[in-house]
Amino acid sequence: MNTENQSKKIILSGIQASGDLTIGHYAGAMKNWVQLQDDYECFFMVADMHAITTKQIPADLRRRSIDVVAMYAACGINTEQSTLFIQSHVQEHAQLAWVLNCFTGFGEAQRMTQFKDKSQQHSENVNVGLFSYPVLMAADILLYQADLVPVGDDQKQHIELTRNLAERFNHLYSPTFIIPEPFIAKEGARIMSLQEPKKKMSKSDPNQNSCIFLHDSDAVIRNKIKRAVTDSGTDIIYDIETRPGISNLMSLHHIATGKSMQAISDEFNGRGYAPFKEAVAESVAELISPIRSRFEELRSHPDELSALLKTGADKAKRQAFKTLRKVYKKIGFVEPS
């Protein structure tokens, strides 16, 4: 670590390797990572350990873990500057998670709304890992002494739990963990399904038209946006309560062009849905097209990605080990001789 990095505040964030990435991941996470990366020392991980809380086919998990890293770089993460790594390459994540499990109340974990949602979605496989998943996420964050965690809106409750666990531990022992702050952008923190705009856009939605993937072709993107569900009436005004479909398309246009909601409304209101949808389709295709080509280029050099991940894991490990050693000492574990 150079001296410049030591004075920078720290970011840790990650994405599960459980499916192909969508424009929701871009809007809620990667876009903000790219914007923040020069001002922070950043650790971006591929959450493969989180992914196995739902059933995974081993070959797919292996491929997707590398896809996610390539996608980070394709979206604009500077791989020379930020540390990219795979969660399971740094064993301290599992080790700290175990310790934190012993400081988490059962009721506290039970209140996590994502656990409730996921246990309904995967009712055939409600496992203990799914239940304690937010504790592993807390370990991810606290190991790196992260100051800031840029995420989408759905992760807010997990960061609240992380803060509570860190405060509890610091209070019981002595200051050990930095208390992290969430970074949730005002716009794009919750991109909704194109088919059911009251539901979050999700890679696991069985209806593929509900979701724009970062590998979708221009034609597929245009088609999905053309078929997106809109609201009754013709107004192009941002109001997620009464106009969820149009508001979601406005968010996508904002993410792709940087135009404010007011500017979008001024430009398109009164002209009907068709020209607006066409403009959204064009802007989203223009955003994704270069990401897709960079992704394909990066993915065709797996050795370079492996080398990057090796350097990343070594660096992440140094930081994680420092924190875990402190924790082990404080709770009374005997240091190995």
Ligand code: TYM
């Ligand atoms: P995951 O893998 O579900 O999503 C990764 C990130 O993308 C955001 N996101 C969205 N944002 C806006 N609209 C959407 N439709 C949308 N879909 C996904 C998520 O909010 C998230 O920021 N538990 C985490 C992964 C994780 C993590 C961590 C994150 C594991 N350890 C430590 C931060 C720090 C998760 O399942 O995200």
